[in-house]
Amino acid sequence: MNRLSRVSLTLFCAVILVSCGKDKSESAVADADKPDVSSDVVWVTVNGSPIHESELDYARQKLLGDQFVDARVEENIRQSLISSRAIAQKAEAELSAEDLANIALATQVYREELLLKSYLQRVSVPRAVSEQMVVDYYHQHPEAFGAASISDLEILKVPLGPEIDSAKVITILSGARTQENWSNIAAQQSGQKITYQKARSNQQLSPRLLSALNTLSTGDTSDVVIEAKQAYVIRVLSQQDIPPRPLSEVSRDIRKRLAAEELKKAIKSLSEKVLAESNIVRKD
Known part of the structure; x- marks a missing residue:
């Protein structure tokens, strides 16, 4: 297999991972939940299913970030998106109802995870971890660092x-x-x-x-x-x-622990606020 073929195969596999989740979302969520692509440019259709420029931009950014994309790589990405859509259509036509239901459920759960992550990043800002917080934690928990x-x-x-x-x-x-x-x-x-x-x-x-x-x-x-x-x-x-390990050796780990704790506190506070505003009816 030559180098170009290996690059194409790698991109195809990567685009499959990027685009399949999006394609499954389209078939799994209600039409009202789908993004409005009426003004988006369609650059290709696959068995009547449009692939928009926004999907191409997303795949390009997800795979390569801000790296320069030459014409050969660009064409590989486009061809991989086409192949991915065609395989997804074939799968949706041939998979069992149970398989499709499981995919729909997994898509719903994943969608909620993305919504939660995006919302938390927008409205919940954990308290920054200060140097004094790191020092205090170190002295309060010396046994955690070998003492x-x-x-x-x-x-x-x-x-x-x-x-x-x-x-x-x-x-x-x-x-x-x-x-x-x-x-x-x-x-x-x-x-x-x-x-x-x-x-x-x-x-x-x-x-x-x-x-x-x-x-x-x-x-x-x-x-x-x-x-x-x-x-x-x-x-x-x-x-x-x-004695415990020197603070200079463990401060980074302490900062990570404290950042995780502050994030949990922020999530807990947000959860309590949202739940207080929600109407919860349990059936158990």
Whole structure:
């Protein structure tokens, strides 16, 4: 396939995507919703269906923007529009009623999306994101940018069950809170199935254990925590604070987040205003 043929094929596929949606809209929406093209210049008809200059301009702008269009590319765009219209007509004649109904529904939904987007751009202006808003968000949510407090821990735990003297085990764990060598306690009380382990707070700990840990500083020991038929005591050996990434690295992401939040607020405000002016009758 030569280069010209490849260009033609590419343009044809692109114009299919651009023009099919428009053609489906014409067959799917009421005549009252169609744009007034009575004064538009018709440059070609396909089986009696006119293609207007405005459609050609739209396809040209959608595909190439402000790029220079030479005569060869212009002719490819025109021929692709003709082919697209002919295929769309063939499809409309041969597709099942169910397929056409689905296309009509999809077109209606897409049309509403375009109307909403266009209207929002015209009447709803989100609040601009200031530098101070970015800085405030950064300081209010350091964990979102990598800040963390990681603790090195030692843990005594024992399963609770019929074969375990729960009261005795809890007494042993409570007494361990004031003792230094927990590994010795586990070894001396092996008959009670007490186990000793070291861990870090950024490892997978249950929400309940993390809640107990959040109240502790270096050297502190938790009360006995019972969860999922296990009894625990936790001691914090050391703590390390990890700072967030520098603001200069994350400010762009913060700005995007805040812009999205401001857009949501603007849409919500507009929605509330329009709904207050509307007559809503639900059938459910």
